[in-house]
Amino acid sequence: MTSPVYNFSAGPAVLFRSVLEKAQSELLDFANTGSSVMEISHRSKEFERVNDETEADLRALYNVPDNYKILFMQGGATAQFSAVVYNLIPGGKSQPADYVVTGAWSEKAVAEAKGLGAKVNVVCNTKASGHNGSVPPVSEWKFSPDAAFVFYVDNETIHGVEFPEFPFDAVPAGVPVVCDMSSNILSRPCDVSKYGVIFAGAQKNIGPAGVTVVIIREDLLSRKSPDFPCPVCLDYKICAANKSLYNTPPTFAIYLSGLVFKHLIAIGGIGAITAHNNRKAEVLYDAIEKSSGFYRCPVQPAYRSRMNLPFRIYKDGQPSEALESLFVKEAEARRMSQLKGHRSVGGIRASLYNALPLEASAALAAFMTEFAGKHA
Known part of the structure; x- marks a missing residue:
């Protein structure tokens, strides 16, 4: 290469060169196993160390409180549109779930929830303005006082709309906030304690496609309703109880994400x-x-x-x-x-x-x- 390629892709996105070089150096022989990290058992002590270190480094980067679990799940962030319905509406189909719509991905989340039979309340919707960031004043938002959760997308990848700060104080007391942070996670400070759930597909700021990070407050792990039978691979409680290893995880994606976390820590967090x-x-x-x-x-x-x-x-x-x-x-x-x-x-x-x-x-x-x- 005579000159660098500047990759402005929306995802899968550019990765740190030093991280790729590290992965390259270990590709054929990871941790003196004589095998690639893609070839060793996800239940081996070598991969268990990768899994634990990746979680610990993310916890350190974001100051994740002790009463939150970190999960590494499959299916991409879009699968979480269903997962939050399956896992977080204890009142079943009679309990509303609130959605803030500011772009294409929050629209898709609403469509997925409605498709599963959830009672959706749209708190505000900027579609009429073409999702150009004309977010109405919070005084005009229409929250449900008994909502199972309030869902929003922190950064809309397609429309380029990002919340400078979410109005947590306006959310009714006791209602957890669920955030799709796929395209801006780890890009700026975040007070995790203000959220019930944060999830993010890896392929933009974390690592390669194939793994989705979920950060969930422990008290929300047991809120499922029989109205929404949860597939086992989307069950937060099962995933947490098994350290994300209930099903064979995307081992290489977790490993490379861990290298990214270590790199971020090394350059100043x-x-x-x-x-x-x-x-x-x-x-x-x-x-x-x-x-x-x-x-x-x-x-x-x-x-x-x-x-x-x-x-x-x-x-x-x-x-x-x-x-x-x-x-x-x-x-x-x-x-x-x-x-x-x-x-x-x-x-x-x-x-x-x-x-x-x-x-x-x-x-x-x-x-x-x-x-x-x-x-x-």
């Missing part, structure tokens, strides 16, 4: 990666703002994501798909990949997950300025 991520986002938003309307981010400034930056290119007052296609093509020629926007919204999207270097944002910003100079 959440504080260091937060500063890194903030700077990457600032560089690109600055390029958009300085383009005199050539580039436009559709998301309201207060809710703009630091992880996923969607934008359109405008010509004569209208979005130009021709210029956007040209932009993506020329960016790829400069070894900047995966910039095409999600098929449902179009445009361009730059994903700036933890492992993406600052140099990538700087290179993209420089190209944006040059491209606008030619075509504005």
